[in-house]
Amino acid sequence: MANGPRLTQTDVPSDVEIVSAETPYDGYFRIDRYQLRHRLHDGGWSGTMTREVFERGHAVAVLPYDPVRESVVLLRQFRVPALAAGKAAWQTEVVAGIIEAGEDPEAVARRETVEECGLEARDLRLIHHYLVSPGGTTETVRLYAAVVDSTHAGGTHGVAAEHEDIEAVAVGFEQAQAMLADGTIDNAPAIIALQWLALNRESLRRRHGIT
Template identity: 50%
Template sequence: MTKPFQFTANDVNVEKRETVFQGFFRMDKLWLTHPRFDGRDMPVFTRELFIRGDATCVLPYDPERDEVVLLEQFRLGALGRDQSPWLLELVAGMNEDGESPEEVAQREGQEEAGLTFEPLEKICDYLVSPGGSTEMIHLYCGRVSTEDAGGLYGMEHEHEDIRAHVVSSDEAIAMIHDGRINNAAAIIALQWLELNRARLRKGWQ
């Protein structure tokens, strides 16, 4: 049996690429071909690609109180579904040129929740929707104190309106199991916390 990853980016031939939309986001159209697993070449086909920069997300966790901070805000992509478009999410922000994910984490922690993370522990990097988007998420858990956490935050000139909630870890984990939290970054981070909670409570205090 052939092992995975026999092909690389060098095996993809992009014959043409053009930007078809440039607004708050950018969309490119590509004409491309690549080898098939059966040895033939794929005929030239077209795809639209959502060009979006990388982002950093952080789950704020207090190991002494065993609590997390979750942010509630409006998300357009959830509008029209059988749920509220106000979601419970992590601290998150887009990575600017020259910024490390750790720098983004600290900047967004202050802007969105008034929090500083010490330390930050890497959870993983993952592609959000690689079938049509370039975005990569850099995911972390950050130690905080939730004693004075919570309240209203966000950059008004960026049309952010954020309420920070302090939630017990048990309740947050229950919310991913019953579907009240259904965005990928929060699900991955809270499932990671469920697996690593005992270690963090012992090692971070």
């Protein structure tokens, strides 16, 4: 797991002071605990606060879109945190994977598209690079759209050693939007990607010679 280094005073701007820093847990993920203070909007300094930061590394996510067949490829897989949050344990998602140390994000996006749905990602386009939960974790996601040929999309995919059991299915654009509207899709990468596609679908189709 490509976790970043713990913050030191040299890493922060002059309006932040790190009083102390420690790492109470360092396993597959890491938790850093900071005591710090910062300048206030109306002048002066805040009191010293204690904050834990979940250091998870960074990820990519990919929406596979077939402009010829007007379909997207979505995945269903079991997620323990979703179950613990009271949401559907089998989440309807887009392709996603962790960026390991030294890896190129676009290369990871292409690899994960093959691993998780068996398709080649073409015309990879960055939708956004966003913070997942800035109040709790350093994790960011580079979210892409990729053009694919969904003719033979389907089946079960994933890396068995990582306990991945991923069902891939091609659904029409309108059906995917309906799943977004009725709450079937309720995770951020898929929501953001499908909303982006709704705004950019026609330009993507024109880009690939479809009118």
